[in-house]
Amino acid sequence: PKQKRIAVLPGDGIGPEIVEEGAKVAKAAGEQFGYTLQFDFGLVGGGAIERLKQPLPQETLTLCRESDAVLLGAVGGPRWDRNPPELRPEKALLGLRKQLDLFANLRPATLFPGLAKSSALKPEVLDGVDLLVVRELTSGIYFGKQFTEQTERGAKATDTLVYEEHEIERIVRRAFEIAKGRRKKLTSVDKANILESSRLWRKVVDRVAEEYPDVQVEHMLVDNCAMQIIRRPTDFDVIVTENMFGDILSDEAAILTGSIGMLPSASLGGGDRGLYEPVHGSAPDIAGQGVANPIATILSVAMMFRHSFQDDEAAKAIEGAVTDVFASGARTMDVVSAGELALSTEELGDKVVEAL
Amino acid sequence: PKQKRIAVLPGDGIGPEIVEEGAKVAKAAGEQFGYTLQFDFGLVGGGAIERLKQPLPQETLTLCRESDAVLLGAVGGPRWDRNPPELRPEKALLGLRKQLDLFANLRPATLFPGLAKSSALKPEVLDGVDLLVVRELTSGIYFGKQFTEQTERGAKATDTLVYEEHEIERIVRRAFEIAKGRRKKLTSVDKANILESSRLWRKVVDRVAEEYPDVQVEHMLVDNCAMQIIRRPTDFDVIVTENMFGDILSDEAAILTGSIGMLPSASLGGGDRGLYEPVHGSAPDIAGQGVANPIATILSVAMMFRHSFQDDEAAKAIEGAVTDVFASGARTMDVVSAGELALSTEELGDKVVEAL
Ligand SMILES: CC(C)[C@H](C(=O)O)[C@@H](O)C(=O)O
Numbered sequence A, B: 001p002k003q004k005r006i007a008v009l010p011g012d013g014i015g016p017e018i019v020e021e022g023a024k025v026a027k028a029a030g031e032q033f034g035y036t037l038q039f040d041f042g043l044v045g046g047g048a049i050e051r052l053k054q055p056l057p058q059e060t061l062t063l064c065r066e067s068d069a070v071l072l073g074a075v076g077g078p079r080w081d082r083n084p085p086e087l088r089p090e091k092a093l094l095g096l097r098k099q100l101d102l103f104a105n106l107r108p109a110t111l112f113p114g115l116a117k118s119s120a121l122k123p124e125v126l127d128g129v130d131l132l133v134v135r136e137l138t139s140g141i142y143f144g145k146q147f148t149e150q151t152e153r154g155a156k157a158t159d160t161l162v163y164e165e166h167e168i169e170r171i172v173r174r175a176f177e178i179a180k181g182r183r184k185k186l187t188s189v190d191k192a193n194i195l196e197s198s199r200l201w202r203k204v205v206d207r208v209a210e211e212y213p214d215v216q217v218e219h220m221l222v223d224n225c226a227m228q229i230i231r232r233p234t235d236f237d238v239i240v241t242e243n244m245f246g247d248i249l250s251d252e253a254a255i256l257t258g259s260i261g262m263l264p265s266a267s268l269g270g271g272d273r274g275l276y277e278p279v280h281g282s283a284p285d286i287a288g289q290g291v292a293n294p295i296a297t298i299l300s301v302a303m304m305f306r307h308s309f310q311d312d313e314a315a316k317a318i319e320g321a322v323t324d325v326f327a328s329g330a331r332t333m334d335v336v337s338a339g340e341l342a343l344s345t346e347e348l349g350d351k352v353v354e355a356l
């Protein structure tokens, strides 16, 4: 049997509830496709701060390094919002990304049947949406030097946005490879009319593009893209962009799926190991109520089979099960329409397992 | 009679066409409300680069300084896209903003009657949208140090995002003042979980907020805002944010108006002088065809009367004329729906003058 170790980091807020459903689906798919899966739990984020006074304990990091894949829920909450930077739950995400060198963040946005109703967009705009944001995840302004000075006129805060050519090259190359296996269109998003790092980004894209003559490339300014992604979402196939722009645009793309509760993500490095997590946050306002949408996490598990276990068949089985469940009208309250019955987190997870 | 000097900078692409309609409407409103308006034309952007080898000639800057208001079309085009930073048309915008100290950029997004049809969003989501993005315009990553170094591993590009407390304070205070005169809700957008400058921003907002107890304040992360602005646009009144986030979010908000051809802007400093321009760009693809939407420019002229001439009555008259024109079904091709007749730039400008 295929043996795999999965590090499970439930995190804060709704993290534990949704990860439970994700793990449940992983288990079911694992049995069906002949895997022996080992699940090891670790502390991360606010919970880790409370118990161990650090958002990303060394033992959690070691666990992740020794695993084939990491399944993460979400971190953060109002309780830690006023903590100093080093004691904020988000630091755990940054630490995991950087330490495991997970430079490629894949955030696909597709529309599931029956969900157009719960989107803010018109159905005809959404029809056929299938885009993928490939976000650089280990550099840029997230990891540049930052500091605050005191001047005569008050405080002065500085952040630094740095990109090295090789950092751009590896993410761009990954995006081209992915586009090649899809509809062969790549949109590179930057702010080259203002940023020096964007001008370097654009140069690297143009250089790498020569190696992929069959992929159609376009450059788009981030402000324009923020508009076009909503105006004509079906024009996009793969979008590649730097860390901060990717953060903004992928959350925005959640609109296309009907709910941010639907958006999965994979964070990949050079090898097979990956980190899988929903794009949404820890949603402290609904934590513990059993109403959170587990689909983003379940779809992240599908991505785990695809990218870390190289098992497209199992991935498609999970995605197919989700599609069937939605087609049957089952959904959580965030995407429920008038006249439909909202299921609990657990009930929806069970439905997906059944459909599998 | 009220004497005012208006510096007119048509710029590139569709700039001249739309500015002509804007000036026409300014003239008509001026006559109606007892003004003597003087229009002086200046070179800016690509045209200035061609003739004077600089995007913002000294005489243009002097003209603006000596005027009560600046009416600008748009700058830029593919012809100058590969120029070095100092010879790019966009530098003219940055130069004008910085030199005239126009730190407050107001970008209102409202839906005109009959335009919901041409929006990507569902009519029920758009119903009642009336939001204003207040963007900081003279600092942040647009004006920080930037450079590229050569390292052993290739090029390395750096941009710097700097905010000083007093820069944040003046824009935040302006936003509170504006919110006070509207629905009294202010959303401050930042990325405080990552950026040092955002944490300073948030601190300043909280401090200034104490002086405006009647204004309801919320903090929102930029990624979340990029989603919420589409999902529930009517929840927003005034949004205040830093330069780059404001650039992205205001273009995105254009979606709410049906077309980016509808979005005006005012850039204000400490005094009455302001710069007025459409949010959209120079659209080289449709330049010279007489099909561009002049409404963003005409609405910018309305803002000119309001903010630089302190004449709310004249501003409302222009806005009312635009509303009437749209209600009558007249529109340009970017917002035309099936079965409707698309007018030319000039015809639509004439309609607004008539309605006045
Ligand atoms: C929580 C936050 C630090 C994080 C980010 O900005 O990367 C989140 O928004 C995400 O997109 O994963």
Ligand SMILES: CC(C)[C@H](C(=O)O)[C@@H](O)C(=O)O
Binding pocket: A193, A194, A223, B090, B093, B247, B279
């Ligand atoms: C042209 C560009 C430099 C400019 C900006 O980014 O500020 C434009 O997008 C705008 O919003 O006015």
